[in-house]
Amino acid sequence: MVLYPVMRKLLDKRVVLASASPRRQEILSHAGLRFTVVPSKFKENLSKASFPTPYAYAMETAKQKALEVARRMHQKDLRAPDIVIGADTIVALEGLILEKPVDKTDAYSMLSRLSGKEHSVFTGVAIVQCSSQGGGLDLDVSEFYEETRVRFSQLSEELLWEYIHSGEPLDKAGGYGIQALGGMLVEAIHGDFHNVVGFPLNRFCKKLAELYHPPRPEDRPREKQDSIPAEDTFDGLGDSEGAGPGQGGARGDRRRPRAPGREHAKDADRKPSVESVPPTAVLELIDGYKVSKALFTACKMKLFDLLRDKGPLSALDVARKIGASEGGTGQLLDVCAGLGLLDKTEGGYSNTPLATLYLLSDGEYSLHSFIMTQEEVSWPFFSYLDFAVREGTVQAQRAMGTAGEDHYQESFYKNREKKLQFMRAMHGHTKVAARQVATAFDLSGFTSACDLGGCTGALAYELARQYPGLKVTVFDLPEVIEDAVCFQPHGPEAGQVSFVPGDFFQDTLPEADLYILSKILHNWPDDKVHQLLSRISRSCKPGGGLLVAEQLLDEDKCRPLPALMMSLNMTVLFQARERSLSEYRSLLQAHGFTDVRAVRTGSTSDAVLATRA
Template sequence: MVLYPVMRKFLDKRVVLASASPRRQEILSHAGLRFTVVPSKFKENLSKASFPTPYAYAMETAKQKALEVARRMHQKDLRAPDIVIGADTIVALEGLILEKPVDKTDAYSMLSRLSGKEHSVFTGVAIVQCSSQGGGLDLDVSEFYEETRVRFSQLSEELLWEYIHSGEPLDKAGGYGYGTQALGSVLVEAIHGDFLNVRGFPLNRFCKKLAELYHPPRPEDRPREKQDSIPAVDTFDRLGDSEGAGPGQGGARGDRCRPRAPGREHAKDADCKPSVESVPPTAVLELIDGYKVSKALFTACKMKLLDLLRDEGPLSALDVARKIDATAGPTGRLLDVCVAFGLLDKTERGYSNTPLASLYLLSDGEHSLHSLALHNDNHTWHLYNHLDSIVREGANPHQRALQSTADSPFQESFYQSREKLQFMRAMHGLIKVVARQVATAFDLSGFTSACDLGGSTGALAYELARQYPGLKVTVFDLPEVIEDAEYFQPHGPPTGQVSFVPGHFFRDTLPEADLYIVCRILHDWPDDKVHQLLSRISRSCKPGGGLLLVEMLLDEDKREARSAVVQSLNMAVLFQGRERSLSEYRSLLQAHGFTDVRAVSTGSIADAVLATRA
């Protein structure tokens, strides 16, 4: 009943638990929380090696579970729940993560390791506050973890197998259950911390987090000594819908997930003088070292290490060095960096690719970003040496670094150079990654013809044709692009749905279509060019026709959607362009005669915006 006062404030809110765990449901129900259970469909296949700590892995898994449910519910009825709770519990022994055993043999292996030892139970919890306004979805993520230390008795073979044959270990992290009715309790010699955390949900810490989120204490109210108990009930009573009390006050944001930025959690303690103990330098050092990680990735791609390990791995560092004619020591260190960041696995047999690398970094993969890495290494990397000049002068660096002219956009320069195919492969990989999500973000079955302006290799056009058999798609791009588009045609017999027409979308007449598509184009151009292109599309688009934009959406404050914020800076470096928020796109489109502007987050590298010609 501890949570009951705050639950009164949630009676008119949709609270969802993104978990099918009966133990978590029981814990929260007994606490007085009213909620709906919507099990997450997130595939728990994150690379454990890419996380610095076990609890970081648990928190990320919990967050992804909750985000998947929030986005799925929003796409289903265009109304997200108010709060989605995600959780993930793992057992860690000496840094090794033990999750649910796959069978009895696996359960025996886990429990044997735990016998007579102390281990940690970590539960990561994500609280996602949702607001859906104007067709967009705003997501504010708060996350935490709880650790409980558990010591097992020395377990006999007889006890181990008797417990395993009971069937209880097979659906529990680490292979054992704990609670008043759990048989696994007889294995436990001592427990230090929240016992409900071992059962799957740290209720005490959850209560504190709710109080922190919905009613942060004033400085004068903060206790002078550390408090381990649940906050007093009256701290919950002032939770309500008053200004500043809930998420989504700023309007639609096009599904922007807003995790707490490193260091920002200390901002509320501004009355306390920061110290290296209270504000560790980890986040700053990671930013300083970030370029080194990128360069390591670029080098691994340039040397085709991932292709080699796909074909011949696992291989030792010495074997890899011999096969690429390199030095063993530095090669091993490069491989170890790739292990640390989740690209490679390392066992006694040697190094091998993780699913992440196999999917995205093989040079010939269907969804390969290998060429994108090489393009960034060869052509984007050095342009950031001019960032201070851009900030000071607002000048396009390509006029100096690439001897480009104002009439020769960066993309056209590459399309007319010997690097054209590499650039096309880079763009092809980017669009392939997000094509299916974009094609299915909205129901486009009402359109019979579409024109993809600047559609390059046709990656999105072919996916639209697959999803909508009655849709004919024209790819409209520069002649030098069209001449090489055949290299990127998908396998199988052509359907006749996709055609390629050469032209310049600023100069030539646009092909007629019911639906115009502009995918990762507008962010390349300054505002005057964006207005010029939208004006041309508006004149060609008939009333009732559609315009589909595919871009990364900024949040309205332009500070939380990190990938989009960085990409917006990148556009300034490359093209004098920028990313925009949903409200900015809505204003742009309405100024050119488009209405009913809606946005859907794809959960990938770009979002989708659909508008209708008035």
Template sequence: MTSRWAPDPDDPATALMHRLAGKWITQALCAAAELGLAEALAEPADLEALARAVHCEPGSLLRLLRVLVGEGALVEQPDGRYALTPMGAQLRADALGPLARFVGSPSQWTPWTELTHAVRTGQSAFERVHGQPLFDYLAAHPQEARLYDEAVDAFTSQQARALAALPVLDGVQTLVDVGGGRGTLLAELLRQRPALRGVLFDRPHVVAAARARFEAQALHERCTFVAGDFFESVPPGGDVYVVKHVLHNWDDDRAVTLLRRCAQALPEGGRVFVVEAILLPGNRRDGARMFDLEMLVLTGGGRERSKPEFRRLLSQAGLRLGTTQRLSDGAW
């Protein structure tokens, strides 16, 4: 018996089987990140040496390595040693490794078994499985919250560098990061823009953790830390308000409320920068559509949106859609 997994547009059955194998690929990448394979392969290594480094049974590790080679994360060299590819190097803890671990973690993986329920009802699969909304769950589970924060940081870093380089930030004096989490975006902007001052605004326990990180990076003197609820108000005094990957967590009514709070805080000539995935016209395979389904699973009411949908939300909040700029895959 043989198996053919390479997608073949002329063979619908094998094309479907390749896609069904996605769960195995995801978990293989998650396991690679959990085991620290990218760190252990800073230099090429053979199976026995690698098994010792990551404390694995060699035969079982070999089975994982075969899949990782097949998926392009590793290469097996002619001398039998394994080496990272550029994609595999992204599994490091200082790159996208935390995101791989988060996506494959039980708390995030199990809700997808209830996707059918979410599609039928429009209700959160995460809440059906865990008995509480995502952010309430994270507040009650500190280890999961840390993994979530690390995953968001990993996803944010490349977007932060792209945003910092944009001319639209020239001349900005104070930037307020609304729902800024641990401050990865704001910290990068402050590093790249020495004249910029920042305000980090989020929930109290999030802001407390962020302050320590800014102090460790010697950025705290240029940043004000404010705790609160962005559905109630946001801090005044910014030239620019950044709302990054926050709106997609909420339904339209809550999203408009958040944007309205930003509009109320804006000075004359102030701007709001919304960083989100955009659903582009046409039927295409892209990250925004995947994220949109993820938001259905995790939140029920949250969603990714098209440009006309963003224009409508902004208008309802008293704002006007200006220009759009692509930052990275999955972010505008």
């Protein structure tokens, strides 16, 4: 494989490194690469939970860093660089991503977890090739990741604190730097040392050689696949998007970056093979339903509650307490550990921070009831996905034994227990993104708001916390309002929120300066959406606002994956869907709303704000 000579191919190229890391700059400079440093302004706030693996998260972050720099330089100079390189390094222990510690206490927590264990260091790298034609920007993304396995010695308290007090851990992923004092913590390393420092030089050179110095077909080595297809998220994630993709004439915004295995699809000499395109990604997709079912079962058995109260526990102890077989329980616990939900030590199993935050049935940000709703409602409907696709109808009769719109009541309001479970599901799913939605725009100019279908008031209470002068009315069905008190917080914001029963399709809407639709429009087909927006438009005074909180699809409708899957879920349940920003803009403008802006929050809901003309 040609390594260094490929650098000469780039001497006439304008190369930009989208990173301020001095370690990456040093590695690439020593390799003979000439480049300019333009640190990325991309906010690294992607939801880690939305990625199937740590390396998918690292690759997506690297890609977004590089894309942000390429687009910014093109907008500023009307000329993009030839190549932009983005990179992101993370440490992963048993599926849990460890980034830079926020303080010494966090550093101690990280290093204690790594002590005596083997962990992975992943670096995601994106190489963005840019071309400007006719004022537009064309982007072609190649991406890969490198993994290095690192084992720490058993660290004493004295050694831990001595290292922490040196100050070195605070700007390092995982809380250590192997190239400096942190090297004394490392017992063994398997893989590329430079990857642990911050940049996988060997793999990077091979990728450059593939792109700029391709070997002849007969000389081509049989290499392992560089990476799995990247998990797709927002192409232009940033603070605010006032226009749809293509803003500034950047045609590349609409292009789906080609995944590995498709990069040379037009090259007749590079036919895919099981060596160049291994089946790993397909096998992971096949196993996807097993992962979901394992999570559903663990939550149904309340394993995470048990381990919170009694853990750490052995498999035998857990089996006895839940009345299950030791063998089956052990298998389920091991799968949860493999998924990063549990820690497994000699002392037994215990919850990871991910499980503690989201999987306890009574946690502040619990998704337990949301998971149970997926198990009990979505799972049966998805069993008839083929019928839903062929017929274009809701499969309520096959899945629930009910016909027509009655399945909504049957699924979520059959009895008080089911209703409360659904309300808890909506409360948790809304609350995890409530702060991001509430602060996506400056709403301080509004004095009153009405959250239509606001359920438990999770978003309303957060708006009240963020804007002390705002009075918020939650308008929802009487059977919902009667139990909303169960979710009332104890803070002063409770006095700013009131609840009014009603049906937003039939009853008069409460007056407000700002109307809110959070996870509402994706429940309905277009005719019902137009009907609801028409009613809001008539109630909203000129200068008033409409805030929509939904998961935004990109314009090509092929990403991000969480929004795609939610859209499919809405199609299966209600023959409804998620929408893109341009679709929301058209809908809202058709009903007299202008100045449609969006913020992609990186959480479970994005935010769209429009003004009544």
